[in-house]
Amino acid sequence: HIAHLLPYLPGALVPTYSQLIEADVPEVLCRRLLKFISDELEPDELDHPDSIRAALCEAVEQCIPIAPPIRPVAGTRRIVALVGPTGVGKTTTVAKLAANLKLTQGVRVGLITVDTYRIAAVEQLKTYAEIIDLPLAVVNDPGEMPRALDELGAVDVVFIDTAGRSPRDEVKIRELSEFLQQARPDEVYLVLSAVAGQRSLRAALERFSTVQVDRLILTKLDEADSLGGVLAVLGLSSRPVSYLTTGQAVPDDIEPADRKRLARLILKQEDLG
Numbered sequence: 001h002i003a004h005l006l007p008y009l010p011g012a013l014v015p016t017y018s019q020l021i022e023a024d025v026p027e028v029l030c031r032r033l034l035k036f037i038s039d040e041l042e043p044d045e046l047d048h049p050d051s052i053r054a055a056l057c058e059a060v061e062q063c064i065p066i067a068p069p070i071r072p073v074a075g076t077r078r079i080v081a082l083v084g085p086t087g088v089g090k091t092t093t094v095a096k097l098a099a100n101l102k103l104t105q106g107v108r109v110g111l112i113t114v115d116t117y118r119i120a121a122v123e124q125l126k127t128y129a130e131i132i133d134l135p136l137a138v139v140n141d142p143g144e145m146p147r148a149l150d151e152l153g154a155v156d157v158v159f160i161d162t163a164g165r166s167p168r169d170e171v172k173i174r175e176l177s178e179f180l181q182q183a184r185p186d187e188v189y190l191v192l193s194a195v196a197g198q199r200s201l202r203a204a205l206e207r208f209s210t211v212q213v214d215r216l217i218l219t220k221l222d223e224a225d226s227l228g229g230v231l232a233v234l235g236l237s238s239r240p241v242s243y244l245t246t247g248q249a250v251p252d253d254i255e256p257a258d259r260k261r262l263a264r265l266i267l268k269q270e271d272l273g
Helices: 011-022 027-040 043-047 049-062 090-105 119-132 142-151 170-183 198-210 228-237 259-266
Strands: 078-083 109-113 136-138 157-161 187-193 215-219 241-245 254-256
Touching: 011 027, 011 043, 011 049, 027 049, 027 228, 043 049, 049 259, 078 090, 078 170, 090 109, 090 119, 090 157, 090 241, 090 254, 109 119, 109 142, 119 136, 136 142, 142 170, 157 170, 170 198, 187 198, 198 228, 215 228, 228 259
Parallel strands: 078 157, 078 187, 109 136, 109 157, 187 215, 215 241
Antiparallel strands: 241 254
């Protein structure tokens, strides 16, 4: 069956093909990766599982665009907005980013929440703001955004936590655009859950394309059984990944995205650890 599908595939790569399919990597992408490996390796290298493994990791790395983490400049206010579907962990991610910048780099951080749909999320961010000791402004209407930004005073980074939008809810996405037009963020991060299936991830990317997304944050890597769908979407999106989150703990369970580590996690060559 496989030989019929992939006539150019050396027999030594059949287990690799099975491994990729097992990891939920879509068929089309499997073929691309295997073609890369068979072009890359000399025939005698195909006898060495380690060579195949290294070439596969390199092939996967080629599909993953990465962007550096947020680099604040003292005295220059940088506005960073997080958007994304409901339930991906935006509020917790905002708290992790804010806590890390303040506690490890001594950056002055302010928070804004525009989540007027889920009172619980506003309360959650208020609690984090109190614990980390950060100023927080709540915005219920796009027109209030300039006032809220002023209210925060002299801060180096402002994080804007937005209401979770169902990717199908076009009215709310339009409303989100209005909030962002008023905030004029320097960077917009689309937060995606690694637990979501490939179809949901694609739907989120498509729906949020009306908002100018600069970078991605992948959450819940600790809860995902496989990351093949994530790889497929990264290959498609051309938006680089800046951060990965690996659990609920604030501020610990977040790390700047690293291409090699992400490739190894997708291929199950490495544990989250």
